[in-house]
Amino acid sequence: MRPSDRLLIALLLAGLAAEACWLHAAWRQREVDGHRAAAAIVRRLGLTDLALFTEARYTRHPTQADRFAPFQDHPGALEHFPSGSVVGPPVAR
Amino acid sequence: MTPGSWLERQRSLLDYTLSSLARRPAKNLALVTVYALVVFAVASGLFLGEALRAEATAALQGAPDVVVQRLQAGRHDLIAAGEVERLAAIRGVERAVGRRWGYLYRPSSRANLTVMVPERFWGGDGEAVIGEGVARVEQVGVGETLRLEASSGESFDVKVREVLPPGTALFTTDLLLLSEASFLRLFGGGPDRFTDIALQVPNAREISKVAEKVLQLLPGSRAITRLEMARTYQSIFDWRGGLVMALLSTALLAFALVAWDKAAGLSAEERREIGILKAIGWDVSDVLLVKLQEGAVISGAAFTLGAVGAYLHVFLGSAGLFAPVLEGWSTLAPRLHLTPAIDGLQLATLFFLTVVPYTAATVVPAWRSATADPDAVMR
Numbered sequence: 001m002r003p004s005d006r007l008l009i010a011l012l013l014a015g016l017a018a019e020a021c022w023l024h025a026a027w028r029q030r031e032v033d034g035h036r037a038a039a040a041i042v043r044r045l046g047l048t049d050l051a052l053f054t055e056a057r058y059t060r061h062p063t064q065a066d067r068f069a070p071f072q073d074h075p076g077a078l079e080h081f082p083s084g085s086v087v088g089p090p091v092a093r
Numbered sequence: 094m095t096p097g098s099w100l101e102r103q104r105s106l107l108d109y110t111l112s113s114l115a116r117r118p119a120k121n122l123a124l125v126t127v128y129a130l131v132v133f134a135v136a137s138g139l140f141l142g143e144a145l146r147a148e149a150t151a152a153l154q155g156a157p158d159v160v161v162q163r164l165q166a167g168r169h170d171l172i173a174a175g176e177v178e179r180l181a182a183i184r185g186v187e188r189a190v191g192r193r194w195g196y197l198y199r200p201s202s203r204a205n206l207t208v209m210v211p212e213r214f215w216g217g218d219g220e221a222v223i224g225e226g227v228a229r230v231e232q233v234g235v236g237e238t239l240r241l242e243a244s245s246g247e248s249f250d251v252k253v254r255e256v257l258p259p260g261t262a263l264f265t266t267d268l269l270l271l272s273e274a275s276f277l278r279l280f281g282g283g284p285d286r287f288t289d290i291a292l293q294v295p296n297a298r299e300i301s302k303v304a305e306k307v308l309q310l311l312p313g314s315r316a317i318t319r320l321e322m323a324r325t326y327q328s329i330f331d332w333r334g335g336l337v338m339a340l341l342s343t344a345l346l347a348f349a350l351v352a353w354d355k356a357a358g359l360s361a362e363e364r365r366e367i368g369i370l371k372a373i374g375w376d377v378s379d380v381l382l383v384k385l386q387e388g389a390v391i392s393g394a395a396f397t398l399g400a401v402g403a404y405l406h407v408f409l410g411s412a413g414l415f416a417p418v419l420e421g422w423s424t425l426a427p428r429l430h431l432t433p434a435i436d437g438l439q440l441a442t443l444f445f446l447t448v449v450p451y452t453a454a455t456v457v458p459a460w461r462s463a464t465a466d467p468d469a470v471m472r
Contacts (some may be wrong), residue, residue, distance in 0.1 A: 002110035002235070004104045021404045025433035028408070037434060041261045044157030045211050046192060046291050048322055050149055051224070051266045054205050055423035056294035057196060060217040060267070061207075062329065063322040064289075067315075068167055073429065 106379060109124050110386040112368070115222035124352075127397045129369045131348045132399025132447055133406070138337040139439050140407040141415060142330055147434035148263055151327045157291035157323055158300050161307050162315045171286040176311060180290055183300040183306050191287030191453055197241070202230040204425040206269045210276045218272045221251040226266030226425045228256045239269075251275060259430055266427035271323065304402075345446075359458045369460065371467035380463040391402050392448040400440065408433050 041047070049061045057067035114121050161174040161180060174191055193210040205229055216222055221239060233239050236251040238295075257265045277284065292307075294300045303314035359367070367380055407412060407430035411429040420426040 001102070002108050003115070004107040007107065007111060008237045010394075014394075014401075015469040016166070017401045021401060024404075025409070025435065028432055035148055037258060037260045038148060038203070038264055039155050041257065042152045042264055045209065045265075045268075045270070046190070048153075048156050048201070048317075050145075050263055050265070050326070050426055051226070051268070052145075052419060053421055053423055054207075054267045054425045055227075055421055056205075059421070059423075060205065062323045063317060064162070064169075069161060073165050 104274075106383055107386060110383050110390065113383070114387060119234060121391060121404070122166065125391055127217055127348065128392065128395030128447070128451075129350070129398040129402070130132055131344055132396050132443065133402045134344060135338075135341050135443055136400050136403035136440070137406050137412065137415065138341060139443065140433075141412050141431070141436060143276050143436050144338070144407065144431040144434045144437065145263075148431065149162075152264060153326065158297075158306055158319050159292040159295040159307065160317045161290040161292065161311065162317070163289075163469075164313055164315055165272065169289075171288060172290055172314075174285045174287055177287070177290055179310060180292060180307060183292075183303055183310065185294055185303050186292050187295050188293040190291050190292055190293075190423070191290055193273065194288050195276075197279070197448065199231070201425060204297060205267065205423070206266050206425070208269045208271060208279065210273050211270055214270060214272050216254040216272060218274045219249075219251055220254040220269075220272065222270040223253055224247040224257050224265040225259045225429055227269055228253070230425050236424065241279055243279050249275075249299065250279065259428060260433070262427040262430060267425050272311045275288070282364045298420070314422055345414060349450070353454055355471045361461055364462050367462045368467045371463060377434070377460070377463045381460055382430050384455050384459035388452035389448075392451040396444060398446050400443075404433075 048063050051060065053059035124366075161172070163170045163175075163176075172191070176188045177191045180186060190212055192212075195208050196207045198204075198210050199206060202226070214222075223233070225241070228234060231239060233253050234254055238252050240248055240250050242248050252256060252270065255462065257268065273284070292303065294303050300318050300320065304318050307316040308314065370380055371377075406412060406432055412419070414424070
């Protein structure tokens with residue numbers, strides 16, 4: 001087999017892998033019907049936030065936190081949680 | 094030249110390119126591996142950020158239009174039940190609902206739970222509906238009991254009626270849903286006080302006006318609109334995406350240096366090879382084509398491996414490698430079941446930032462060697 005034939009086979013396999021990802025994405029979107037399950041429970045329970053960080057009030061519910069979170073214990077308090085360095089302050093508009 | 098002979102010529106050149114690559118397997122394999130890892134890291138960040146953003150945007154459409162909090166000395170405080178009717182009377186408000194929710198720290202599992210009373214709880218008194226994360230860290234299932242320590246000091250059991258579907262974990266993983274009576278038993282307090290009040294405003298254009306009226310009616314309170322919630326998450330994802338990109342850009346730059354060094358500076362052996370090819374009658378264009386193919390094969394392979402690997406990592410592996418970053422200090426974090434949302438433009442940008450510069454960088458030095466006198470190059 002010539003090297004270019006092997007490359008052609010590799011290209012076909014790469015194409016198939018990309019196609020498989022594409023099909024998987026389409027299947028997952030159809031299976032969960034987009035984001036309908038999450039949207040339904042958010043509506044039903046009146047949720048306001050993502051449960052990504054559960055270690056502190058202001059990381060669990062950033063939208064409901066005090067205006068001066070995370071420095072809510074006393075002014076100038078040091079940030080306690082690593083997530084605070086990942087979650088930035090909301091942009092004032 | 095007939096199309097058939099042209100094609101055969103290209104194939105022969107490709108054969109030569111691949112044989113040339115195979116002569117230096119360790120070097121090229123190492124390059125493809127590092128290259129693919131860089132693409133994998135950047136693409137994983139892109140996929141995860143985009144999927145979370147899409148999930149948040151879609152689901153938070155169902156969040157309350159306005160949430161009214163009472164502030165006491167600048168901090169969130171309970172609000173009197175009598176305010177529900179006053180707020181419901183504001184023109185444009187269809188419904189006002191008093192909500193009860195709070196946090197419960199569980200020393201046994203060291204997890205913080207969010208305890209809520211749904212407006213229409215579908216269980217009975219003494220029953221609980223829990224998120225998949227709570228079931229995991231507390232090791233309880235449907236039909237089993239969960240012992241709760243009330244603020245009064247007494248302990249009582251609630252029976253798990255249902256575990257919320259894992260597909261909703263991004264929003265519900267730490268939830269403990271109770272009846273109103275169980276909630277009041279757990280935290281104390283009377284039925285005349287709510288945690289906050291959610292308002293439903295059917296006309297989206299009236300939401301900001303309603304929020305203004307709320308502040309007139311209840312000075313010192315805080316009205317958080319759905320737009321503000323969406324904006325908070327928008328800024329979180331922008332910030333995080335920017336942070337990830339800032340961290341990864343150093344890796345990308347380091348790789349760019351290595352790749353540029355590798356691609357731009359031809360080794361003496363490679364220069365000699367080009368000289369021999371020229372001496373036996375190859376055109377400059379043939380030499381350039383071979384070098385271009387070399388760059389395209391390496392960067393194409395690395396990009397495909399990196400991008401497909403990133404897809405598998407984020408959407409089948411629940412972004413496991415990023416989990417420590419996402420979890421922070423929390424004991425209870427959602428198992429991500431993300432719905433793929435891929436921004437084609439971002440992926441195309443990544444492609445053009447990685448594949449095109451590398452391929453181009455291989456051509457310039459080859460052109461320089463190929464245009465020089467073969468005798469001088471081989472010497």
